[in-house]
Amino acid sequence: MTDAAAGRQPNRVQVSSNKKPLQFYLNLSKRLLQEHGEVELSALGLAVSNMVTVAEILKKDGWAVEKSIRTGLELLDPSAAAAAEDGGEAGSAGAGAGAGGGRTVSKPKMEVVLAKSADFDRLFAEHPPPPRGPKAADAGGEGEEAEAA
Template identity: 40%
Template sequence: MQNYDEVELSALGMAIGTVVTVAEILKNNGLATEKKILTSTIGTKDESKGRLVRKAKIEILLCKSENFNTIMSSKKSDRPKSAEEEIKV
């Protein structure tokens, strides 16, 4: 999210829970705000049975929060220095 103002998370079927969790973590940490959520079903072909299977799909559009840069800069200063960073000092 540092390079872009918006990010879209999308998932099919069983992966939906993971995408929702990631979106909630970003929102709860104050890094993102929810702009749009779309749900739909898509048809995919089941190779083993040769028939069309319907799967749930979710798309979550998040944008940077107003405090994104402040939060990220404070997190960078809180993290321990790597060995490479310590050598430069």
């Protein structure tokens, strides 16, 4: 577990297809852009669509500019594939995946690095993201945890 924590980048957001609403990822990305100057969005499998949506909204609304895009295939063993897909979407890879077949599963992967736009500071001052933490949940917010991964 320490290896994963040591390798985690503080400005990286791993987008899921079903764990959080898109607004969560938009607000988290804005906070990370404010704090670090850039944010790396990453997704596997069916979550790639959500990640692209988040990136395009940030670009279209003037919050960010695109620095780089990486695509590829991630080779996962069947048990890791289920965990990586946030809710078992990896089960669609085949019925033999959980039956001890031991075969690897190939998942599409995409990463986008976004940097603050020239207008970011003005936009952030005019429209800051809602507050984080349990108090935000009490106030009717999303209750966004400090969960960048």
